[in-house]
Amino acid sequence: MTIDRSKRPQIPDFYQIPSLSVIKDTLVNGIKTYRIVNPDINIVRLYFLIDGGQTLQNKTSVARACIQLLHEGTATMTAEEIAEKLDFLGAHYEYVSAKEYSSICVHFPRNAGKTIMEIFADMLSHATFPQQRVELYQQKIKNQLAIDLQNNAYFGYCKLMESLFGYNHPYGHYSSLDNVDQFTREDIVEYYHQYIHAGNISVLAAGNVDETFIEELNQTIGQLPYMATNKPIITIPQLPPQKIYIEKEKSVQSSILIGKRTCTVADPQFAAFSLLNTFLGGYFGSRLMTNIREKKGLTYGIYSALRPYRSCSTFYIKADVNKLQRQLVIDEIYKEMQLLQQQLVEEEELSVMKKYIYGDLLKIFDGVFEQLDGYLSLLLLNLPEDHFQKKLEIALSADKQMIMDAAKQLFTKDDFSEIVIG
Numbered sequence: 001m002t003i004d005r006s007k008r009p010q011i012p013d014f015y016q017i018p019s020l021s022v023i024k025d026t027l028v029n030g031i032k033t034y035r036i037v038n039p040d041i042n043i044v045r046l047y048f049l050i051d052g053g054q055t056l057q058n059k060t061s062v063a064r065a066c067i068q069l070l071h072e073g074t075a076t077m078t079a080e081e082i083a084e085k086l087d088f089l090g091a092h093y094e095y096v097s098a099k100e101y102s103s104i105c106v107h108f109p110r111n112a113g114k115t116i117m118e119i120f121a122d123m124l125s126h127a128t129f130p131q132q133r134v135e136l137y138q139q140k141i142k143n144q145l146a147i148d149l150q151n152n153a154y155f156g157y158c159k160l161m162e163s164l165f166g167y168n169h170p171y172g173h174y175s176s177l178d179n180v181d182q183f184t185r186e187d188i189v190e191y192y193h194q195y196i197h198a199g200n201i202s203v204l205a206a207g208n209v210d211e212t213f214i215e216e217l218n219q220t221i222g223q224l225p226y227m228a229t230n231k232p233i234i235t236i237p238q239l240p241p242q243k244i245y246i247e248k249e250k251s252v253q254s255s256i257l258i259g260k261r262t263c264t265v266a267d268p269q270f271a272a273f274s275l276l277n278t279f280l281g282g283y284f285g286s287r288l289m290t291n292i293r294e295k296k297g298l299t300y301g302i303y304s305a306l307r308p309y310r311s312c313s314t315f316y317i318k319a320d321v322n323k324l325q326r327q328l329v330i331d332e333i334y335k336e337m338q339l340l341q342q343q344l345v346e347e348e349e350l351s352v353m354k355k356y357i358y359g360d361l362l363k364i365f366d367g368v369f370e371q372l373d374g375y376l377s378l379l380l381l382n383l384p385e386d387h388f389q390k391k392l393e394i395a396l397s398a399d400k401q402m403i404m405d406a407a408k409q410l411f412t413k414d415d416f417s418e419i420v421i422g
Contacts, residue, residue, distance in 0.1 A: 259316030
């Protein structure tokens with residue numbers, strides 16, 4: 001067949017996304033596993049997902065210290081031996097410590113899988129947390145925090161979350177130089193024994209992860225002890241919005257954060273709010289980027305985001321601007337919100353937004369590793385497996401009035417906290 005390259009290819013008028021083909025199993029000790037199999041890929045991506053994260057800690061930084069110090073020695077191996085073995089086997093691992101979960105993500109060749117899982121089973125059941133390593137870690141994170149707190153954007157986000165939830169709430173709490181290293185080795189060990197066990201861990205894997213892989217998991221991770229876990233119920237305080245301006249004489253720029261609390265992902269309103277966020281500042285062609293960056297040149301980058309938690313979500317706008325123009329930028333942000341409340345969006349803009357959302361969803365299915373990350377996001381928020389399909393259906397059915405109605409509901413100016421640092 002001859003292709004006429006002088007003509008643009010036809011763009012289909014239908015939108016489809018594939019489904020996630022996840023195989024679910026339960027190990028002998030009760031750990032739930034989730035697999036996406038591709039026998040042609042001999043690299044495995046493996047997640048150990050530990051529920052609760054920082055919401056379970058009784059002191060600042062304990063959850064993060066616990067997960068990041070697992071490789072510093074076990075009852076049978078030193079930190080150097082662990083590092084040498086994992087390096088020899090071709091394993092690469094990363095830690096995440098978040099508000100509601102912690103995770104270890106490991107990539108490794110399939111043929112080294114059992115040996116690597118034996119090492120991580122040892123770390124998850126017999127970590128020793130040597131005192132010297134704890135002290136070095138404390139100094140390291142304190143030095144890093146001293147640098148981070150000088151970053152206006154980082155500190156501004158911390159203050160925004162504090163304004164929305166309160167400093168003592170798990171979502172609003174952040175590390176300061178006064179508390180970041182106030183935990184002890186005993187605090188870490190207590191957290192480890194309470195929450196790092198089969199009753200609080202899930203396993204996700206993608207690649208060449210067939211039935212033999214499950215047998216290897218059972219022989220290693222399946223031997224972790226099981227315990228029941230009591231977790232606190234997170235309630236959301238109804239705090240009034242705040243305006244916080246912290247001046248820094250030496251700063252040339254100011255970081256602006258404007259945000260509020262909103263509903264959970266499971267709430268029917270969230271889908272409309274997600275579309276609205278895309279219009280306002282969710283992609284490069286958004287209203288905020290077009291007006292404040294491209295037309296007025298007031299900032300290099302500005303965006304809005306919805307950040308979901310299990311008990312609520314936050315919506316916020318962030319920009320770094322010349323401090324002499326910060327009020328102008330704030331006024332322009334509210335102006336764009338008001339325009340979405342008062343004027344129907346153009347049909348072309350609505351069409352572009354739908355195609356952007358469709359393309360964004362398709363990226364989730366671009367390979368088994370991406371699919372695994374997509375499924376992980378569903379597990380973290382207790383969402384159904386058809387969540388992505390429903391999100392697409394809502395986006396495709398959206399009309400101009402739906403966007404305006406969502407703007408009237410979400411963009412009430414008096415509901416927003418304003419944080420300006422710099």
